[in-house]
Amino acid sequence: MRDFIGRAMMTLYFTVCATLKSGAMIVALRDPTWSWARGISVAADVAALGFLVLIVATTVARLPPVKTAQGIEPRLSALIGCFATVTLIAVPGVQTLPQLELVADLITIVGFTLCIWCLWWLGRSFSITAQARRLVTAGPYQLVRHPLYACEAVVLFGIVLRNPTWAVVAIGAIVICFQCRRIINEEKVLRSAFPEYDAYARATPILIPSISTLRELVFPGAR
Template identity: 75%
Template sequence: MVLYFTVCATLKAGALVTALRGAEWPTARIIGVVADVAALGFLVLVVATTVARLPPLKTAQGLEPRISALIGCFATVTLIAVPRVEILPQIELTANLITIVGFALCVWCLWWLGRSFSIAAQARRLVTAGPYQIVRHPLYACEAIVLLGILFGNPTWATVAICAIALAFQYRRIINEERVLRATFPEYHEYAQRVPMLLPRFAGASLPAPDPR
């Protein structure tokens, strides 16, 4: 895992260095470079948190949680092979802005998650502060924003299919993680009643979060 994300970060850094060598800096290009910087920051933080993570207290048993974790995490890698289509400059700019917001929020979530980060459905330490006091799984929600930016940037049926598959397996990861966290931390039930799963609750709403079990 560390090797994979290190290679991704290295490739992204190389592409960023190449992009910085150009002489002209129109607004669209600046936005694109900022998007690459945000993506690189996220990858570097993934490597750091993977290396420094705490030992798991409990891990989901069975084959399905492992398969869901791998597909959910790495399905988007196949987007590299999808041929790019021509899009309007305004749409490309919008796509880059969405990607910047998504990756920036991912960095924020991962920073708070810290040493509790994992790919598989595991319980290391219960994090309920920062973005985790808004929703229980903010990192997945912010990764969905990144996928939306990718979809805007290359709107093809292949991109839609891959993003849909990734989101479906990400949701399975959430369900598996919920089961592990509930079994490990007795206080998780109260936390789940108070904080919604993925979408922030509007002010004044007091409905309990659905129990995924």
């Protein structure tokens, strides 16, 4: 029952965020003036919307947890880290230098595209709080243990660059702190739930892929 209530609340929240992002896209598309910069900005919004929709889908269809982190801190860290990030996604961009907007939008597109890739592989194992559902070690998870957090950091950098206000910077710093706590909490749960996780962790970096791993990915079998 607790998992069902949590899933329903998450679904509602992400659906609202996706609706707000859709509304912002509609307003942008109705603007009669058009340019490459505006097209890239809309593409960034499309990528963000795709990520939010995929979060809703994976939240609805997720597997029951095998193990859940105990205590209030893991739950608070997960909720604050997640909600703060998604709230920033839904915030409309402010006017700044056109060159800065272009770079920020390109970074955001890359980040969200990578997030969608990670979430697609994570699939029904996705969760907000520190829970173990199924150990995923393929796709982006063969490069690093927490690729979704790494890609969300790329998105966060793009959002802060696009909205360089003190409030956005402060929220971004808070997000980073709580995302680090989420990683620590998830590591504990995964090690406890899956005996094979230790071997996986020894062979796979936590956030940044090794040069040898990237070389093997680009040039399979090369030495």
